[in-house]
Amino acid sequence: MTRDQHASAGSRAGNRARLAGAALLVVVALPLAGCQTGSPAASATPGSTVATVSPSPSIQATAAPSVTPTRAPTPATGSTTIDAPAAGATVGGPTITVSGTGTAFEATLVYLVLGGDGSSVSQGFTTAGANGEMGPFSFDLTLDPGTYTVKVWEPGMGEDDTSAPPLNLAQVTFTVS
Numbered sequence: 001m002t003r004d005q006h007a008s009a010g011s012r013a014g015n016r017a018r019l020a021g022a023a024l025l026v027v028v029a030l031p032l033a034g035c036q037t038g039s040p041a042a043s044a045t046p047g048s049t050v051a052t053v054s055p056s057p058s059i060q061a062t063a064a065p066s067v068t069p070t071r072a073p074t075p076a077t078g079s080t081t082i083d084a085p086a087a088g089a090t091v092g093g094p095t096i097t098v099s100g101t102g103t104a105f106e107a108t109l110v111y112l113v114l115g116g117d118g119s120s121v122s123q124g125f126t127t128a129g130a131n132g133e134m135g136p137f138s139f140d141l142t143l144d145p146g147t148y149t150v151k152v153w154e155p156g157m158g159e160d161d162t163s164a165p166p167l168n169l170a171q172v173t174f175t176v177s
Contacts, residue, residue, distance in 0.1 A: 079103050079134065080152055080170040093145060093176040099138035100170065102128035104154035109137055116147035126152075149173045 080102035085091045102109050107130035113122040122141055129135025137152070153166035 080168040082152060082170045082172045085174040087172045090175045090177050094142050096141045096143055096176060097138055098141060098150050101134050101136055103132055103134050104128060106130060109152050110155045111150060111152045113141060114149045143176045145176050147175045
């Protein structure tokens with residue numbers, strides 16, 4: 001085949017593709033032109049394509065159903081919860097077990113215990129579920145009588161346990177008798 005024959009064949013293939021595309025548009029657009037509601041059906045003149053789509057008046061927006069939790073978690077901003085001690089509870093001391101559920105990178109959760117005056121009393125880490133899978137955690141504290149706040153959260157990856165902003169923070173305030 002000569003170069004002119006190749007060019008002519010390519011031109012014919014391009015024309016066939018354009019013609020097929022135009023035919024598809026007419027086949028799809030013309031039936032849609034008569035789908036208007038409240039206005040006369042559109043007509044197409046040779047060489048033009050008319051397509052008008054209007055919304056159906058029968059489509060109504062509905063509100064999403066509300067979901068009511070079956071168990072009210074302790075105040076938390078994410079997936080970490082503290083189940084014991086309960087918020088506002090008075091518990092016997094001096095040994096207190098803090099327990100709950102959580103998930104964290106490499107299963108590591110950090111905790112901080114604050115006294116009633118806001119001073120740090122204790123800090124450390126515990127393990128729970130890992131990488132999106134929830135799992136239990138618990139740790140024991142020895143505390144004198146008084147009011148305390150326990151905070152448990154997921155630390156940022158590769159950061160110092162207490163300097164990173166808390167992720168999935170849960171906290172509870174309780175009194176030791």
